[in-house]
Amino acid sequence: MRDPFADPADTEAQPKQGGALDAGFMLDWASAEARHRECLFLPWLEPERDRWPGDLGAALRGLGVGQGHEASRETAAGLVSHKEAVGVLELPASAFNRGLRRHRRVEPRAGRFYPRAFIAGHAGIEAGDRELFRVGALEEDRLVADLNHPLAGHQLRLRARVMDRHAHGRDDDRSVNIARLLTARGPGMQARWRGRPTDFWTGGALEREDPDRDAVFYAAPRRVHHLDATARAEIAALYGACIPPGARVLDLMSSWESHLDRVETPEAVIGLGMNAQELADNPRLASAHVQDLNVWPGLPYSPGSFDAVACTASVEYLTQPEAVFQAVREVLRPGGVFVVTFSDRCFPTKAIAVWERLYDFERMGLVLDLFLRAGFADLATFSLRGLPRPADDPYAGRLDHADPVFAVWGYRRD
Incomplete structure (x- = not known):
């Protein structure tokens, strides 16, 4: 897995004492499903x-x-x-305050995270407590609340x-x-609770605020950056580390810009996206195809056509994501890699409903769930947060940090 702090711009032979320092931290751990680096x-x-x-x-x-x-x-x-039995509560299902949110009723879902205020009145928890807990097992009359850190x-x-x-x-x-x-509020949340699949997909999870076909939304070319320059550079470096030299690459849900500049001597980069003009303007693409995956989630390529597939800042728009992930696995050669990257920005009216309801690290868990359902192996997740926002960015001065980068990848092994 990539270390974004391996090559600082400047190095000093002698240490310094006093003052302040900038530091990069790297936390590695593993769950039953994947390797993780934060x-x-x-x-x-x-x-x-x-x-x-x-x-x-x-x-x-x-x-x-x-x-x-x-x-x-x-x-x-x-x-x-450390995990302690006292940190896991067995409660009646009615203990969850479904009407706590002002604008909508919140239903508990197994494996998901919520502020502790939703179970105020139990185990000394007070109304207004914003620390998170996890709903473990959930049955008609029983709710397991895990208060431990994930x-x-x-x-x-x-x-x-x-x-x-x-x-x-x-x-x-x-x-x-x-x-x-x-x-805080992140690392660990992408792993399943005790190996059980998280309930991501019920309760209208795949609905969208704007139900119109994406062909209408993408009818005109946009040619805008969806992430700041720092995040784009980090995503490019991640693709360069994950995708082998000489690979035939599918840029899934592509547009006028790919993020594959760091992939060494690719055989070809093929784009599939929604706007023909944006695809034509993309200098990385050897060829391109216009297709709405929410209308037809299959891919127009022969089985085993690609060594790698990359999907950048778009997975949240898929209304048939499991079918798309299955199709990606089909077009990969054995040993091929599928890399999905995203941040905390999106077009909210076009994102699936569940995406907006999740914390950032839970979104990695959702994408990881799709990899597991599609039969990918050797899974990994990656997060990178806190880098300075570029000085020439439109949001410089209003936002201190660059857009965070989250990634999940896995391999076809048969």
């Missing part, structure tokens, strides 16, 4: 002031730019509390690298909780 960039950290896991702050304090440190197993394990019980590996240093510290008096930032 990457987080945190700027302006102070080893002496902030709250660090174990002795990680002290270790980074003596390192120069480009140098890294791997935390001990004990330090990594201490990022989250990473609890998993073996964790934590590494950090100094990316830059500052001669002085922050201009505030706050203390940053590093462990909290590494683990």
Whole structure:
């Protein structure tokens, strides 16, 4: 799996003391379904002031730019509390407050995450509690509420690298909780609960606010970037790492721009998208085909036609996603890879309903579920958050961070 912090722009032979530092963190773990890597960039950290896991702050304090440190197993394990029976509650199904959301009724779904306020009044939980819990087993008259952190019980590996240093510290008096930032509302949520499939697909999950055919929405070429330059570059680097040299690649749900510049000497890049003019303007494509996968989810290619398939910032628009994933597996050669990337931005009226209801890391779980249903193997997920937003980006000054990158990939093995 890719390490986005492996090659900082500058390196220093000698470490520096004092001041603040920018650090890249990489958290590796595995579930029964996949391998996972979570990457987080945190700027302006102070080893002496902030709250660090174990002795990680002290270790980074003596390192120069480009140098890294791997935390001990004990330090990594201490990022989250261990699973305990007391963290799992057996409640009547009526304990879930379905009418808590102002604008809509919320039904609990097995495997999904909700603020604890939905079960206020139990186990000392108060109304307004925004910490998350997971609905485990759900039956007509029984609800299992798992209050444990979703990473609890998993073996964790934590590494950090100094990316830059500052001669002085922050201009505030706050203390940053590093462990909290590494683990809050995210890592672990993409894994299944005790190996059981998550209920993503019931309750109108595949409906959309705008039910009109996508041919209407995409009738005119848009030629806009859906992600900022930093996110696009990271996605290109990820494709370059996952897709082998000389591959024949299908750019699924393509447009005027592909993100395959880092793929080494591809045999050909074939595009399938919704707008003929955008596809014609894409310099990476050797050929292109216009097709609405929500009308016909099959692919117009022979079985075993491709070494790799990439889908960028589009999976949330599929109304027949399981059929599309099955079709992708069919056109891949044995050993071929399918890589799906996305961020936290989309056209909300065209995204399927369930996408809007999920937290970011749950969305990785949904995509992972599609890979599992389609029979892909050697699955992996990847997240990258916290990088600075480009200075020339239209949202610079309003949004501190670049668009996050989330990815799931797997292989056809037969």
